[in-house]
Each structure stands twice: as C-alpha cells, then as structure tokens.
Amino acid sequence: NIMQLSDDPVLQILPFNAKIRFPIPHPSDKGSIMYRHVEYYPGDPILSLVETFKNDPRPEKVNLSIGIYFDDEGKMPVLESVSRAETARAATPALSPYLPMEGLDTYRSAVQHLLFGKDNRALAQGRIVTVQTLGGSGALKVGADFLHRWFPEARAYVSDPTWDNHRGIFEGAGFEVGTYPYYDPATVGVKFDEMTAFFNTLPEHSVLILHPCCHNPTGVDMSEQQWDEVLQIIKTRKLIPFMDIAYQGFGGDLDSDAYAIRKAVEMELPLFVSNSFSKNLSLYGERVGGLSVVCPNKEEAELVFGQLKFTVRRIYSSPPAHGAYIAADVMNSTELYALWQNEVYVMRDRIRAMRQKLYDVLTAQIPNRDFTYFIKQRGMFSYTGLSVEQVRRLRDEFAVYLLDSGRMCVAGLNASNIAYVADAFAEVLK
Numbered sequence: 001n002i003m004q005l006s007d008d009p010v011l012q013i014l015p016f017n018a019k020i021r022f023p024i025p026h027p028s029d030k031g032s033i034m035y036r037h038v039e040y041y042p043g044d045p046i047l048s049l050v051e052t053f054k055n056d057p058r059p060e061k062v063n064l065s066i067g068i069y070f071d072d073e074g075k076m077p078v079l080e081s082v083s084r085a086e087t088a089r090a091a092t093p094a095l096s097p098y099l100p101m102e103g104l105d106t107y108r109s110a111v112q113h114l115l116f117g118k119d120n121r122a123l124a125q126g127r128i129v130t131v132q133t134l135g136g137s138g139a140l141k142v143g144a145d146f147l148h149r150w151f152p153e154a155r156a157y158v159s160d161p162t163w164d165n166h167r168g169i170f171e172g173a174g175f176e177v178g179t180y181p182y183y184d185p186a187t188v189g190v191k192f193d194e195m196t197a198f199f200n201t202l203p204e205h206s207v208l209i210l211h212p213c214c215h216n217p218t219g220v221d222m223s224e225q226q227w228d229e230v231l232q233i234i235k236t237r238k239l240i241p242f243m244d245i246a247y248q249g250f251g252g253d254l255d256s257d258a259y260a261i262r263k264a265v266e267m268e269l270p271l272f273v274s275n276s277f278s279k280n281l282s283l284y285g286e287r288v289g290g291l292s293v294v295c296p297n298k299e300e301a302e303l304v305f306g307q308l309k310f311t312v313r314r315i316y317s318s319p320p321a322h323g324a325y326i327a328a329d330v331m332n333s334t335e336l337y338a339l340w341q342n343e344v345y346v347m348r349d350r351i352r353a354m355r356q357k358l359y360d361v362l363t364a365q366i367p368n369r370d371f372t373y374f375i376k377q378r379g380m381f382s383y384t385g386l387s388v389e390q391v392r393r394l395r396d397e398f399a400v401y402l403l404d405s406g407r408m409c410v411a412g413l414n415a416s417n418i419a420y421v422a423d424a425f426a427e428v429l430k
C-alpha cells in the first residue's frame with residue numbers, strides 16, 4: 001500500500017502510512033495550493049497610513065498618526081543622556097555574550113526603582129520580580145502567556161477604546177478578550193460609574209489591562225481619587241490588574257505617573273506591570289522594556305520568576321543586550337539620570353505647549369465651543385472629537401493625517417506646523 005506521492009525525493013521520504021490529504025502539489029509546481037488557505041493580512045492600519053503619508057506629494061503635509069515623539073524640528077530625538085552612555089560604551093569594545101533569560105541584572109533593578117520607587121517595601125521584601133523584555137509589546141506577550149497558562153479560565157478586559165495591540169497580544173496568547181467602558185465622548189472624560197459597575201460584575205481572576213498614565217489613544221486619564229476607588233474594587237473582587245505604562249514622565253512626572261502602580265503595591269494587589277522605554281528614552285528600535293510581577297511573598301515571587309524565565313525561553317530564549325546596557329547606564333548614573341529626567345520633561349512640556357496653542361487658536365476661532373479637553377488630556381495622544389468625515393477632510397483637503405478614530409499624536413505638532421494644523425482643524429470644525 002505504498003503511495004507514489006511525487007517524483008520529488010523530498011516528498012518520497014514521507015512514511016507510507018503518513019496521514020496525507022490529497023492533492024499535495026509540490027510547492028514549486030505552478031498553480032500550487034500550498035498556501036492558498038492562508039488568510040490575507042491587510043497590514044496594520046497605522047503603518048499603512050504612514051505609507052500613504054510618505055507618498056503624499058503635498059509639501060505642507062503633517063503626520064499626526066503614528067505614536068512616535070518628534071521634536072520641534074519634526075525629528076525623532078537622540079537624547080543627550082543616551083548619546084553619552086553610547087559614547088562611553090563604545091570606548092571599550094566588549095564581547096556580546098547571551099544575556100540570561102531574564103535579562104541584564106543592572107537593567108532589571110533600574111526598572112524596578114523607576115516603576116516602584118527605590119525605597120518600596122515590597123522590593124526590599126523580594127516580592128517583586130522583573131524580566132527584561134522586547135519593548136512594552138514583549139512584556140505584554142510574556143505576561144499574557146504566563147497568565148493564560150496559570151489562569152486558563154480567566155478572561156482579559158481592555159478599555160474601550162485601547163491601543164489595538166492589547167487585544168491582539170492577549171488573543172494571541174489564547175485569551176478571550178472583552179472590553180470595559182472607559183472613554184465618554186459626551187464629556188471627553190472617563191465613564192467612571194459605568195466602568196466601576198462593570199468591574200463589580202467580573203469573576204475572580206479576571207485580568208484588567210489598565211493604562212496608569214497617558215491613556216492611548218484618548219489622552220484621558222483617571223484622577224488619583226478615581227484610581228483609589230478602582231483599586232479597591234479590584235482588591236475586593238480579586239481581579240488581576242495588568243498595568244501597561246509606555247509613557248512614564250509624559251503626563252505629570254516620572255513619580256506621579258506611577259501613582260496607580262505604587263498605590264496597587266501598597267494595597268498588596270497581585271500586580272502585573274509592563275513598561276517600555278521606546279518613547280521616554282527614544283530607543284524605539286532597541287526594544288527595551290520590562291515585565292514586573294508583584295507577588296504576595298518571596299516564595300511565590302521565586303515561582304513566578306522561574307515561570308517567566310521559562311516563558312521567555314520558549315519564545316525567544318533571551319533578550320537583546322545593547323539597549324538594556326544603555327538604559328541601565330543612563331538610569332544607574334546619578335548624572336545621566338538627572339540629565340535624562342530633564343530631557344523627558346522637555347518632551348512633556350513641548351507636548352503641553354502644543355496642546356495649549358491648539359486650544360488658543362480653536363477657542364479664538366470658534367468661541368462658542370469648549371476645547372479645554374485638549375489641555376486636560378495627558379501624554380502624546382489626544383482624542384480630538386473629530387468625526388471620520390472631518391478626519392478625511394483634513395487628509396484630503398489639508399494633508400493633515402490623523403487616525404480615523406480622531407486620534408492625534410500631539411508630538412507631531414511643532415512651531416512650524418501648529419498654526420497651519422490649528423487653522424485646518426478650525427476649518428473642518430466650523
């Protein structure tokens with residue numbers, strides 16, 4: 001009962017009793033159906049829009065779509081603190097061995113100090129474990145894989161709306177992902193009562209993906225008082241908070257942006273934190289991030305740490321070294337840290353100034369409308385309140401690119417384009 005599969009010697013080595021579905025054309029055959037069942041991937045909508053922008057010939061064009069910080073000259077900055085660390089490192093050529101699965105020790109402790117504060121009691125108690133990850137995305141992936149493996153019944157919930165990849169990463173890890181009420185277009189604020197009522201219906205161990213500061217995409221954050229209330233519900237209902245912080249320092253300051261994280265630790269919640277240095281160190285391509293898990297005690301922390309390492313091992317084995325060395329060198333030097341902190345605040349203040357300018361122009365041109373939300377929102381993003389039609393008009397008539405949701409990356413504004421963009425906004429809003 002030997003089947004003659006093909007004249008190709010590679011296909012002939014299949015055991016004769018292998019279960020095979022016919023026909024099996026050789027991949028090199030014309031008209032192969034090898035991959036025809038593979039679903040077409042239309043691409044990421046944000047990255048596709050960036051391509052359209054690049055091909056737009058109009059010289060006045062402005063890109064406010066992608067989540068990257070640009071300086072006042074419209075360039076991605078090289079931070080002085082980073083550049084000094086790079087120069088110092090380049091002076092002594094070094095080998096590049098594998099890092100351990102969990103990443104670089106000096107980097108991991110620097111991440112812990114930044115997120116939780118150097119004097120955090122839980123750190124001293126050895127209850128917090130941190131692994132270095134491939135950016136914030138890698139941290140979300142490692143955390144989601146870990147949670148799905150050890151809490152297989154749990155569902156995950158993301159804010160409505162959220163950064164698209166939250167859903168993608170958690171679904172990719174096997175979770176069923178739901179949404180919780182968050183943004184209220186009527187008030188350009190948080191649907192706080194609806195959200196807390198929803199949290200109060202969730203079963204134990206439901207995973208909540210939360211933005212501790214600078215909510216992406218809306219720019220609408222909760223107040224400290226609101227956080228206190230939410231964290232109390234999380235504690236009472238035994239939910240699992242997963243805080244994703246990608247813009248630390250862009251909202252209030254480096255410490256106050258970590259308010260929700262530190263409060264959750266103080267309340268002894270079983271917290272997950274994913275953090276990213278893509279934006280605040282302007283090190284997008286180096287993929288520097290971290291995943292921290294706060295555990296009830298040192299023994300459980302050791303169990304979790306072991307499984308996090310194992311999770312990493314099974315995805316990419318160990319993280320890249322260079323970015324972690326640079327981030328650690330910046331954060332572990334008193335001088336470079338002070339320089340970096342100041343550079344983060346320069347970025348934050350420039351974004352704030354752009355918000356203010358937009359508010360001033362729009363208020364002057366459309367005085368009967370309240371634009372205070374532009375100055376209240378925090379971080380790089382703003383839900384502008386523009387409709388899809390208005391967004392399309394901005395793109396077609398003015399070459400100003402926003403996402404269809406009306407999300408604008410405020411960091412794409414600068415002294416040269418702000419007046420033009422503000423006038424264009426006013427034009428489509430009138």
Ligand code: PLP
Pocket residue numbers: 067134135136137138163216244245246276277278287288289
């Ligand atoms: N989380 C949020 C909310 C983000 O906005 C981003 C990036 O835009 C990330 C995570 C991912 O960060 P990274 O680029 O470091 O993977």
